[in-house]
Amino acid sequence: MTPAELDLALAQMSQSDTELRQLLAPVTTAQWHWKPDEESWSLCQIAEHLVIVEQGVMFRLRTAPADGIEKTVGKQHLPAMLVDRRERFPAPARTLPSGTKFESPEEYLAQLATARTNTLGWAQDADTKLMEHVMPHPAFGDLHGGQWLQMLAGHTLRHLAQMRELMALPGYPAE
Secondary structure: OOHHHHHHHHHHHHHHHHHHHHHHOOOOHHHHHOOOOOOOOOHHHHHHHHHHHHHHHHHHHHOOOOOOHHHHOOOOOHHHHHHOOOOOOOOOHHHOOOOOOOOOHHHHHHHHHHHHHHHHHHHHOOOOOHHHOEEEEOOOEEEEHHHHHHHHHHHHHHHHHHHHHHHOOOOOOOO
16 A cells, blocks of 8 residues: 555545534434334444444554565455445444444544544554554455555445435434
8 A cells, every 4th residue: 555545545534434424413312213123223323333343443453463464465445345235244243233332423423533533543653554554354354554444434434325225214203
């Protein structure tokens, strides 16, 4: 990953953060907890899943060995693959939301701000050597830190699409 590609990954993280904030800022408590059926996730659950994943990835990435960069070559289009919701991926058990972590969108957005500040601060620190931290993804194999940033951005955009789909369903509360 070149410096320009890293800048793009950071911009994608920023874009996904902005879109998420804009979508959730006007959401009411009733909308936050609504779901069309027992199997579907509410906005609250989707948001909780995003925080669980980002915090988990960042914890593991910070402790990942700084080796194996050659195993990460040729994986440039990860976010585009993630955003396409035609193919569904079951969430790993450790990332399943309870739906009780955040009572309101405001509470969630505050937690998101902390998580994103930590993520981007670490990624932009010159001592981090982001590209040297490599860890496996269950579907895409070994990825370096910059690719993981792209994955987090793409994951957020994917779930933004899921949130928009949920908000467009019949029965979604008007307020």
